[in-house]
Amino acid sequence: MIENKAAAETLAGLKPRDGTSALPLVEMRGITKKFSGVTANRDVDFSVDAGEVHALLGENGAGKSTLMNVLYGLYMPDRGRIFVDGHERAFSSPKDAIASGIGMVHQHFMLVQTHTVWENMILGVKEMPFLLPRKKIQDRIAQISEQYGLEIDPTAAVWQLSTGEQQRVALLQMLYRDARVLILDEPTAVLTPQEADRLFLTIRRMTREGHGVVFISHKLKEVMSETNRVTVLRGGENAGTVATAMTTEEALAEMMVGRKTALGFERRPTARGDTVLEADDIHVLGDRGIEAVSGLSLSLRGGEILGVAGVAGNGQRELCEALAGLRPLIKGRIVVNGKRMDGAPPRRFIDELVHYIPSDRKGTGMAPGMDIVNNAILKKYWSKPVARGAFIDWGSSADYAEEIVRKFGVSVSSLSTPVKNLSGGNLQKLLMGRELSGSPRAVIVMHPTWGLDVSATRYVRDQLLARREGGSAILLISEDLDELLALSDRLAVIFKGKFMGVTDDPRSLPIEDIGLMMAGGRGKSRAGAARETGKNGRSRRAGRSGKAGKEASS
């Protein structure tokens, strides 16, 4: 407590806000952090100045979040020192970091869902009296909201708010605590393009007020247009810090992976096959008993990928589960290969070769405590050669598992490894291997590259394209617009359990329209309209080169 007081006092004696001081707001020197033998950060230096947006870039697993969690006091570094305004500090918990003026907005917001906005705002604030002065707190919130352009109803309960609004609450929470350094962990991953633009406006207001912002991201475009400096982490080490204006996307990509990488890939034209999967006006309930899919229709042909864009929580998972037979319909019908399937058990969907790759790999996709062989035969155990009468032929099961492991490049030491011990990339490869083997007629796949590094991502996308060329009908649900635009033949946007629109030519659709539809509006082309974003006047058209890949088709 006494320590906090001292920290609060240094905070009160703020250094000049015009940024004339040469001292950075925060400086980390030689940070090393290990987790049970694995080095997540090795000897990393990092600093943030007042008034700057400093991007922290790196692949998944490069140690970005670990480094920032160290700065926020969630992890204790094994080695290294942290300086705030030139004074050394040791943070043993977030409380200490907050007291030194450091705030973090996590990717999964640290909000208490059942609390109101104002209650979340003062959570953990020391100087609160026993009886909470609601009026005073709400006035203060209103004042900060105004200052930074973060409108919110302070009396609303957090669970009632949209993701974008919850992010605003999380930001306010930090500003309420007088945080001068704000760490934003992949803040745009959960936002529509419009919401992201709004966030960038707020960030600019914050830097104008003298705050320093750490912007964690792996979206190169955002980093190029919204930040002043970039630090790239690779394999837990600092691969370099550069001024944004002095670098390019390609150079940053090279720093991230350590070598030149081709980001694009081939999408060859395919012949469309017969209609495999049809849904007609389906209605499905979500976990809380509220309709999650309401009156959605789609039809999917062999050899095509139908992409579904949308902000998380708009019925995507429920749609997938309904189409895989895992969730009952309350209305509507599903037709697979010309057969009525509504009300059919999941087993019949599997028999019709409708395969499902869920986003929840360990929960729905795999039995994490069981080994690779058992998981490989989860959808095979009733048919030959794995099944021999009522018994399981472990010999041919192992052969089958071995084949998947080999064909899909899963790197494992032994087939008897429990799948929970596999890395994210290997787990996904095993899951994809199981679901893409045996020439499925339809594949429903959700967030296939979530949490994967660049090479695993590339592999997964290649496999999906190969399956498409193999004649499967693929429904791809993702929150990554770049991924959807690169892979899809057709693109739909889902909002509140309905398709807002389906296009046959996703790459010519202005990204603004997609964003509008993601927020519930009908797409109306305003591509030429002037926008407030983009110092570099970046192109916001969807049909761009680079990551989206070379278009071999039309």
Add this chain to the structure above:
Amino acid sequence: METLLSILAAAVRSGTPILYATLGEILTEKAGVMNLGLEGIMLMGALSGFAASLSTGSPWLGLAAAFGVGACLGLIHAFLSVTLGSNQVVCGLAMTMFGGGASALAGRGYIGMTTPGIGAWEIPLVSKLPIAGRMLFSQDVMVYASYVLAVFLMFFLSRTRPGMNLRAAGDNPKAADAMGLPVARIRYLYTIIGAGLVALGGAYMSLVYNKFWAEGMTAGRGWIAVAMVIFAIWNPLRAMLGAYLFGGVEAFQLRLQAAGASVPAPLLMMLPYLMTILVLLFISVGKGRKLSLSAPSALGIPFYREERE
């Protein structure tokens, strides 16, 4: 009319031990710890309260002893479930069995003894009110204290800083931690206080309701309290309603037995428990959403900070 009034008054008295246990458990569960050891803690509270009041001659010291013993058991539960992160259901069941066994063993010497205990004390003026006077204000001090406690807890949970911190620890300990709240300390504190209140409920049985000690005298009231927490959807005022409802059915069946009803006694004794099941059924249907929103989201889940996914 007289019969009805006496049943109502008996309902409050009979519901009071459950009310204490329910309030204690609400406090603990709101902080994210599930303590299923209520039955055992109540029994230990009943015995220690009785023994202490017998040896010191003061029922008030008896109550203090019961609270202390309950708090110690709460501390053990907190250590097991917060620090060691063990399965809270198993811990709770162990606590119940331990409390039942230990109180029976230590209480052998007290069987057959009685204590003056705590008698009734009518509150001047308000006890003359029609119906409510007899039902609510012609009771003993422990009953009055339970009214105050329920109202205070309601207020504490919804309007105060520590109450809000408590709810945060039970709902999203990760967020609470990230905002600098000492989650473990909060959970320890309210597991200990909660268990102390539960033990007071037990002491009420041996010092006020019966004024003697008998093995297993709480007769499942600890389990009823666990159910009442759900019935009350973690709301202290609704807990009063649930406790008195149970108490009412209990009082009613005792009256029926005394009046020599032709129904076999064991069937009548089943009534309060049957009602509990029916009530739980009733609220589980239809109130699903409200229930899932009020339940502390992290209930029964241990929290550690340095954990990597």
